[in-house]
Structures are given as C-alpha cells and as structure tokens.
Amino acid sequence: MAIQWFPGHMHLTRKAIAERIAEIDVVIELLDARLPGSSANPMLAELTGHKPGVKVLNKQDLADPERTALWLAHYNAQPATRAIGLDASQAAPARQLIEACRQLAPQRGSMAKPMRVLICGIPNVGKSTLINTLVGTRKAKTGDEAGVTKLEQRIVLADGFYLWDTPGMLWPRIIVAQSGYNLAASGAVGRNAFDEELVALELLGYLKQHYAALLEARFRLDAVAGLGDEEVLEAIGRQRGALLGKGRVNLQKAAEIVMNEFRSGSLGRITLETPEEFEQWLAAGQLL
Ligand code: G4P
Numbered sequence: 001m002a003i004q005w006f007p008g009h010m011h012l013t014r015k016a017i018a019e020r021i022a023e024i025d026v027v028i029e030l031l032d033a034r035l036p037g038s039s040a041n042p043m044l045a046e047l048t049g050h051k052p053g054v055k056v057l058n059k060q061d062l063a064d065p066e067r068t069a070l071w072l073a074h075y076n077a078q079p080a081t082r083a084i085g086l087d088a089s090q091a092a093p094a095r096q097l098i099e100a101c102r103q104l105a106p107q108r109g110s111m112a113k114p115m116r117v118l119i120c121g122i123p124n125v126g127k128s129t130l131i132n133t134l135v136g137t138r139k140a141k142t143g144d145e146a147g148v149t150k151l152e153q154r155i156v157l158a159d160g161f162y163l164w165d166t167p168g169m170l171w172p173r174i175i176v177a178q179s180g181y182n183l184a185a186s187g188a189v190g191r192n193a194f195d196e197e198l199v200a201l202e203l204l205g206y207l208k209q210h211y212a213a214l215l216e217a218r219f220r221l222d223a224v225a226g227l228g229d230e231e232v233l234e235a236i237g238r239q240r241g242a243l244l245g246k247g248r249v250n251l252q253k254a255a256e257i258v259m260n261e262f263r264s265g266s267l268g269r270i271t272l273e274t275p276e277e278f279e280q281w282l283a284a285g286q287l288l
Contacts, residue, residue, distance in 0.1 A: 013120070016166040017047045023116055024164070025105040028054045028097065030121030030130065032186050033063035033085060034271050036071045037278030038179035039122050039188065048118070052080040052104035054097060058126040060085035067271035074275040080104065088130035097134070098161060114160040122188045123168040131155065131165065176281040178202075182272045187263050200255030201229045203262060206272060208232060214268035218261065233258065 027048045032039040036057055041047070055075040060068050068085050075083035082100040101117055102108075108115040121127045134157050155163045170188065181202040184194045207215045208224050215224050219236045227235070230251075237243070237254030244250050261267045273281075 012167050013041070013169040014043075014047060017118065017120070020118055020164050020166075021048055021051065024048070024051055024118045025108045025115055026054060026101045026117045027051050028056060028101070028117055028119045030056045030058050030119065030125045030127050032122075032125050032188070033057035033060040033068050033071070035179075035182040035186055035273055036075075037273050037275070037281075038176075038182040039125060039186070041120065041122075044120065050080070053082075054100045054104065055081060055083040056097060056130070057083065057085040058088050058121075058130065061087040062265040062269060064269050064271040067274055070274055071271075086130070088126040088133055091133055091136060097130075098158060101161075109160050111160050114162050117161070117163045118166060119163055120166045121168055122170050122183070124186070124188050125168070127165070127168055131163070134163070176278075176284070178273070178281045185259060185262060185272065187259075196255040196259065197233075197251050200258045201233060203258060203272075204232045205229045207262075207267075207270070211268065211270055214270065218267050 027044070029040065029044055036055075040055075044053075057063070057068055057071055063085075072083045072085060075081055082104055084096050084100055086097070101115055105115060107113065119127060119131070135155065153165050155165065157163050170183070180194075181199055183189050184199040185203045204215070208227075208229070212224050215221065215232070219239050221227075221232070221235055221239070224232050233251055233254050234249045236258060237249035237251060240254065240257055242250040242253035242257065262270065
C-alpha cells in the first residue's frame with residue numbers, strides 16, 4: 001500500500017542521534033505494544049553503534065497480554081537489551097525504566113558519572129506521555145518546583161540520570177508491506193497519507209483470523225470467519241447506521257469506526273503481529 005512517507009524525516013532522526021550518540025550510555029526505544037516489530041526503527045542498532053538498549057512496549061494496556069509476553073521474551077533474548085511493558089501514564093511502572101537502564105550500564109548513574117540516555121520512538125507512540133510521567137515522578141519525589149530541567153533538550157530525571165529526546169519520526173525505508181498497514185491502523189501515520197478503507201479492510205482481515213470473537217462481540221456480528229473482509233466492513237457500517245442514500249453503506253465512515261475502536265481499545269486488547277509473523281514478513285521481503 002502506498003503511504004506518503006516523507007524522506008526528510010529519517011535525516012532529522014539520524015542527525016539527532018548522530019549528534020548525541022558518542023556520549024550516550026543507553027538507548028531507549030519506545031515501541032507500540034500492539035505492533036512492536038512494525039513500530040521499531042530497523043536502522044536503530046546501526047545508528048546507535050549497537051549501544052545497550054531498552055525496548056519499551058508501550059500501550060501494553062491496549063495490547064494482547066499473551067503476545068506482549070512473546071515480544072518481551074523475544075527482545076530479552078537479544079544481547080545488551082532489556083525489554084519492559086508499560087502504560088506510559090502510570091508512574092510506578094515507568095520507574096522500571098530507570099532500573100532497566102541502571103542494569104544495562106551499572107557503572108553509570110552517579111553525579112561524577114551520570115547515566116546518559118537517549119529516547120526514540122515513532123509519532124504517537126507515547127513519548128511525551130512517558131517523559132511527563134517520569135518528570136512527574138521526580139517532581140513528586142523531590143518536591144523540585146521546576147520538575148524538569150531542559151538544557152539542550154536534556155531532561156534531568158533523577159540525580160545523575162539524564163535523558164535526551166529525539167524527534168518522533170517515521171523512517172521511509174525497509175518497511176514491510178504489512179507494517180505500513182499496521183502503522184496506519186495504530187494512528188502513527190497522518191490520516192491524509194493513506195487510504196482508510198484499505199487499511200480498515202486489512203485490519204479486519206487480520207482480526208477475523210485472530211480475534212474473531214472480539215469482532216463479533218463488539219459489532220454484534222455472527223460468524224465473521226465465513227465473510228469476506230468487505231462484507232464485514234459493510235455489516236459494521238449497517239450495524240452502526242453509517243449509510244448513504246438507498247441503503248448503501250458509507251464504507252469510509254465504517255472504516256473510521258473500525259479504526260477508532262481499534263485505537264481506543266474499545267474492540268479489546270489486540271496485537272497485530274507476533275515475533276514469528278514479523279520474521280516471516282521480513283523474510284518474504286515485501287518491501288514498500
Ligand atoms: P508522542 O509524544 O509519542 O507523539 O505520543 P503522546 O505521548 O502524545 O501519546 C499519543 C497518544 O497515546 C495520547 O492519546 C496518549 O494519551 C496515548 N498514550 C500514551 N501512552 C499510552 C499508554 O501507555 N496507554 C494508552 N492507552 N494510551 C497511551 P491522545 O488520544 O492523542 O491524547 P489524550 O487522550 O491523552 O488527550
């Protein structure tokens with residue numbers, strides 16, 4: 001599917017990382033727990049010179065817990081990597097992040113040798129929410145009125161613990177076809193950059209196969225497995241009164257309903273890819 005990425009974005013991300021990386025101890029990559037493989041920057045390891053990394057599966061409250069466990073195991077098996085699941089708005093779990101960084105760089109974290117962390121992630125993955133939560137934690141802990149010290153984008157999270165933010169950007173290359181659909185479904189891509197009906201159909205195709213019961217319950221449908229993707233979209237449109245004249249279904253409106261309900265979690269806790277599936281998509285080499 002054609003998604004209008006903007007190639008300039010990758011250059012900004014690359015520049016922001018290149019400017020800082022020499023003095024960074026740990027790289028945090030924020031991933032969307034509903035699409036960890038697709039929301040990961042495929043060039044990050046190379047861009048960061050293979051520095052130790054924390055993979056944060058954010059929005060885990062919206063993701064399928066069984067699949068989150070698979071992804072955490074997958075990342076934790078990688079060298080110099082720690083993976084944690086988070087809901088960025090919750091303060092206590094966010095503190096796990098600081099602990100994971102300390103484990104990866106135990107020699108850092110003092111006033112003399114501060115921990116220097118870089119945080120990256122695609123748009124809408126929850127980076128601002130997480131930073132606000134972490135800053136709030138410090139505020140509560142220290143009573144520091146300023147709460148956040150910003151100097152050249154440096155945020156002081158705790159004594160001897162500094163965080164640098166990078167622009168929340170998507171990368172234009174090395175994205176498998178299915179990743180384009182999953183990123184669009186998640187809300188990481190501006191809505192003018194893709195065809196909503198196509199994305200909703202792809203999403204329904206996957207949900208029919210893996211989360212049929214959730215789909216049937218939410219939209220009061222019967223036996224979706226026996227229906228084509230377009231039939232499911234039409235049935236949802238009818239069920240929700242998204243109609244044009246003469247009883248025709250407004251498929252565009254129905255597509256918006258499907259995507260909004262997936263994004264908000266109203267459909268249930270759903271993950272659009274497993275580590276195994278993602279490997280297969282990569283191997284199939286369906287590059288955009
Ligand atoms: P960004 O800086 O990476 O672009 O993302 P941001 O923090 O702005 O978060 C994007 C949206 O995702 C926000 O919702 C935010 O509340 C939501 N979000 C972030 N982390 C989590 C999480 O762990 N779980 C859930 N369920 N949602 C999360 P929004 O609808 O755009 O704004 P609002 O509802 O907060 O006003």
